[in-house]
Amino acid sequence: MDNKINRYKNNDKVSFEKRTLFGSSLVKGVIVSYRFLNYSWIYLVECGNEKKLIVVPEDELWLLEEGSGE
Numbered sequence: 001m002d003n004k005i006n007r008y009k010n011n012d013k014v015s016f017e018k019r020t021l022f023g024s025s026l027v028k029g030v031i032v033s034y035r036f037l038n039y040s041w042i043y044l045v046e047c048g049n050e051k052k053l054i055v056v057p058e059d060e061l062w063l064l065e066e067g068s069g070e
Contacts, residue, residue: 006034006041013064014045016056028064029054 008014008031018027029045032053041058 004036004039004041006036007058008034008041008043008061008063010034014043014056014061015064016045016054016060016062018054027054 010031010033012031013028014031015026015028017024027047028049029047032044032046034041034043043056043058043061045054045056045061046052047054
């Protein structure tokens with residue numbers, strides 16, 4: 001069985017689109033854990049401003065680039 005390569009790791013800073021009844025917004029967060037389920041990666045993300053845990057599929061995540069001065 002072939003596994004897809006995992007693009008993100010724990011503690012990666014990511015962004016994703018959160019949809020609501022009245023629109024959508026971009027949310028920043030940190031990956032807490034991940035799992036390969038039903039032939040795709042899903043991630044448990046802790047939202048930075050709300051301190052909520054949200055499950056996000058891999059195709060909805062964007063890695064936030066850190067500055068080169070770190």
